[in-house]
Amino acid sequence: MGYPHAPHAKETVVLSQYFGDAEARTYAGWTKRGGYAALRTALGMTPVEVIEIVKASGLRGRGGAGFPTGVKWSFMPKEKSRPHYLCCNADESEPGTFKDREIMRWTPHALIEGCAVAMHAIQAEVGYIYIRGEFTEAIRIMQAALDEAYREGVLGANALGSGKRLDIWIHRGAGAYICGEETALMNSIEGRRGNPRIRPPFPAQAGVFGMPTTVNNVESLTAVPHIINRGADWYKALCLGNPKSTGTKLFSVCGHVARPGNYEVTAGFPLRDLIYDMAGLRPGRTLKACQPGGSSVPILNRAETESCLLDYEGCVAAGTMLGSGGLIVYDDTADMVYQIMRLARFYSHESCAQCTQCREGTGWTVRILERILSGKGTMGDLDLLLDIGAQMTGKTICVLSDSCAVPVASGIAKFRGEFEAYITGARKPVLAVA
């Protein structure tokens, strides 16, 4: 639901049903709401049966890449000869995104249950929930729920009396956006700098500690118990657009809106309804632009926003990506040049600095944008930005570099006039540097 606001009639509330309901945080409250029934069911199935249900549901990774979750699980070795690991990616750091935070704060047992079902499916005895270091409250709540789950016998040497060992530990991050990249996350769990690894090998072959590993996002894992309880067909039927995108998706709506919050809608929902009817613009304002999938996806202008459908294919058709579902809204008061510089600064700060294109490119991008904002830019700077962006795209170990180039390129393409106004002097400089 549109937490912290009342649910909106156009939402399809599944994952967010108990947001704001503090009783749901406890084991007693959670089981009263049907919690851990799915884990019981799953533990009575073979791992392959669980994987087949999740595959059939069409669930796709909610962290940003949209890879089918069941297919990812099926890449794990069927014959277990070494330890298998689950890593839950709770490093939610993509600007604009704050859904995993609410899942952990309000329904910690839902995530534990999702992790436990996944661990059964991939034959892992140990799972690590990697939570970003800044989420102090979410860490406290998750730890309290894990303590309860051990006390109640859900986890431990004999999980729910199944004879199987299931251990889940929290691994606290320490301030690094890049650790949300799955191979950097595994390095961080291993006690290393959070540098992404070159793939292959993929995590299912050699992941954390060199062992077969699956990395799943919080929201993906939290959807799994619902699929086990209500069936793949129910989940698959939650679809308003392309049949390749199913289920519900949480959208974290923020920026220039009247009612920021998490809204849960069915795949294929119209973006315009989410912005205009649900989160709402501020009084008297009009929409200028948005990024529906977090700060790293191409910026949409107003016309593109109004025709975009919120599923993986609909976003691509509109020229952007569904990403993590962090919807950043810019109204007519937004200075797009300044905001894009601010995004570039984020990526420059967060570059792990392994790859030259990213380490240097993100810094150059910031400096050129600052030069433009200080009134000292030239028209050639816009081509220079695009040229650097092209050199930063598709050439590095991970996509952080691309993520910086993308909003810059789409921003220049769609709001070129705002950049030119700073360059010609039609607009007063807002920065004193460079």
Next chain:
Amino acid sequence: MQATGEYQPAFTGERRRRLDAILARYPTKRAALLPALWIVQEAHGWISDQAMVEVAQALDLTAAYVKGVVTFYTMYHQHPVGRHVIQVCTTTPCGLCGAEGVVEAFLGHTGCRDLGATSPDGRFTVVEVECLGACGFATPVLIDDDFIESVTPEKVPGLLQRYP
């Protein structure tokens, strides 16, 4: 904050027991490095070179390796900080909602001359952070371990009173 003079080891008593419990969760000693550094920071307020040596010895690593990890992660303090550390998010979604005014208010009311600097009375250090992951609650602020939502410049003086 750590007193000057002889280094007081962090991994004694209850903290040593916590480290041992953490070591049991991982197949390698190295994997306990981030949790171990959190324990040290909790004990001393920051992570000194001597603390890195202690951590290295506890986990069979080199001090240079530990330093390499400490310097990668922004939440580990490599210098002494104020009694309370204030982290204000100023990334785009919060920036759209006035985060820069919140930073100004914190700097003004704490007496910190600049971002990253500690106030003359040693009470506060104010830093800007990139995305705290609570963009719908602009502007989120982390004071020590307290995550505070929807901070506006007007709320800053009252908030600071809670942190003597």
